[in-house]
Amino acid sequence: MNSIHNNxxxxxxxxxxxxxxDQAYQQLSSEEPPELLDQAILSSAHRAxxxxxxxxxxxxxxxxxxxxxxxxxxSIILTQRQPVDLDENGLSPADVRSLGQTRKAxxxxxxxxxxxxxxxxxxxxxxxxEDALLEEKIMRANAPxxxxxxxxxxxxxxxxxxxxxxxxxEIDAVKKDxxxxxxxxxxxxxxxxxxxxxxxxxxxxxxSWKTELxxxxxxxxxxxxxxxxxN
Amino acid sequence: xxxxxxAGMTVPPFIRMTVNLLGxxxxxxxxxxxxxxxxxxxxxxxxxxxxxAFDQLYARHRGALYRYFRRQVNDEATANDLYxxxxxxxxxxxxxxxPSSPFTAWMYRIxxxxxxxxxxxxxxxxxxxxxxxxxxxxxxxxxxINEQQRELLQENIAVLPAExxxxxxxKLETGxxxxxxxxxxxTSRETVxxxxxxxxxxxxxxxxx
Numbered sequence: 001m002n003s004i005h006n007n008x009x010x011x012x013x014x015x016x017x018x019x020x021x022d023q024a025y026q027q028l029s030s031e032e033p034p035e036l037l038d039q040a041i042l043s044s045a046h047r048a049x050x051x052x053x054x055x056x057x058x059x060x061x062x063x064x065x066x067x068x069x070x071x072x073x074x075s076i077i078l079t080q081r082q083p084v085d086l087d088e089n090g091l092s093p094a095d096v097r098s099l100g101q102t103r104k105a106x107x108x109x110x111x112x113x114x115x116x117x118x119x120x121x122x123x124x125x126x127x128x129x130e131d132a133l134l135e136e137k138i139m140r141a142n143a144p145x146x147x148x149x150x151x152x153x154x155x156x157x158x159x160x161x162x163x164x165x166x167x168x169x170e171i172d173a174v175k176k177d178x179x180x181x182x183x184x185x186x187x188x189x190x191x192x193x194x195x196x197x198x199x200x201x202x203x204x205x206x207x208s209w210k211t212e213l214x215x216x217x218x219x220x221x222x223x224x225x226x227x228x229x230x231n
Numbered sequence: 232x233x234x235x236x237x238a239g240m241t242v243p244p245f246i247r248m249t250v251n252l253l254g255x256x257x258x259x260x261x262x263x264x265x266x267x268x269x270x271x272x273x274x275x276x277x278x279x280x281x282x283x284a285f286d287q288l289y290a291r292h293r294g295a296l297y298r299y300f301r302r303q304v305n306d307e308a309t310a311n312d313l314y315x316x317x318x319x320x321x322x323x324x325x326x327x328x329x330p331s332s333p334f335t336a337w338m339y340r341i342x343x344x345x346x347x348x349x350x351x352x353x354x355x356x357x358x359x360x361x362x363x364x365x366x367x368x369x370x371x372x373x374x375x376i377n378e379q380q381r382e383l384l385q386e387n388i389a390v391l392p393a394e395x396x397x398x399x400x401x402k403l404e405t406g407x408x409x410x411x412x413x414x415x416x417x418t419s420r421e422t423v424x425x426x427x428x429x430x431x432x433x434x435x436x437x438x439x440x
Contacts, residue, residue: 014424017431018402024438025403028381033297037311038289041318045285048322049277 114224117192121226124196191216191223199228270334278325289318292335295404296342302388302400303346313349317342335405340415343397350393380438387437395430398423 194216201209213229268276268284270291276284296317300310320341328337388396394416401412409427413420 011424014428014431017435018427021431021434022403024380024384028385030294031298031301032294033314034311037315038293041315042286042289044319045277045289045322046282048325049280049282049285 117224118226121192121195121224124192125199125226125228128196128200191220195226195229199226202229271330274325274328274334275330278328285322288334292338296338299339299342299400299404300346302385303393303396304349305389309349313342313345317345320345333411336407336411336415339401339405339407343401343415343417346397383438384434387434391430391433395426395433398426399430402427 194212198209198212198216201212209229213225216223217225268287270288273284273288277288297310297314300313300317301307304310304313317338321338324341328334388399391399398412398416401407401415407415409420409423412423416423
């Protein structure tokens, strides 16, 4: 039963002894495991394989699932790590997209602002008209006082404020209106005031409004021009 | 592999005989193939689900493994438990087996570890009751002197120190090389050689006396 593996004279001597011992050992009663034990072990082995067969039926699902998960993970990683292609301005596609959106929003905003300014100009125009009307009223309101002051009969009353009467009420109302106009004017920008001045020149028949308008356009090329000045 | 008899259909005797003959030939060739298959191939086949491969493997090793335990522990019930436990471990570890290592060495490594675990759980057996060793019944017709020698050998093997007995039984029952026994027992080749030398000398002395 035993083969001799010599690694020296000592081993050879030992193996010779073992061979002799082996011959005697083989004559010993050869015990065998009980039959019931054999059956128990073999049935256990068969059961294990039968269970294994059912497991193997679904083995490909596990493989497929693993492969899908790996592919997804790798694709996500590659997508995240993909180098960004920059254009000639050094902008990535995402930057260009966001820039386009920003510009669009800005143009919409400027359009709205432009409309707002045109509305403001129109309001200013009406306010200027009211202003002119108000100045005229003030002139008219002040005129009787001057007339009265000029008249020797009422000269003594000239130094005193008018205690009552329609003239005083009218002056107060006019002053309130003037305050309102001053507040409204303070909210106007310098450009609007300039345009209003040009418009007044035009309305006054002064040809210099064209020169003024030209200078204004040169200085403010983007500023919206009212329709009245475009013709 | 009998030819199935279909209702309302008669199979000619010649065809029936030919098919049965082919079945017998297939079974003979399969058995021959299994006999020629190595332990490692059988274990791989079993790991893949071939239960017949395990049957073949079991038939090859059952006696030696059983005697390995039977002569290590003097209690038959304990030997049976150890023997069954090792096969259960082999069954459970079938997918971990790698054919790069010989099956016999792998199996006896499991057996050795199982035995060491048993020794750790229980008291180490250093002295064995000599009376119990004489329970073995000799075959009728054998010569008295041979019977005495066998009994003496068996008794002397049983009283060897556990490491020496283990090493000697691995050598006598499995025919493993010293290097393989060293691998199984987790020792060096020189240690195996030394244990074998001590065991053989003791047995020789006892048999001469």
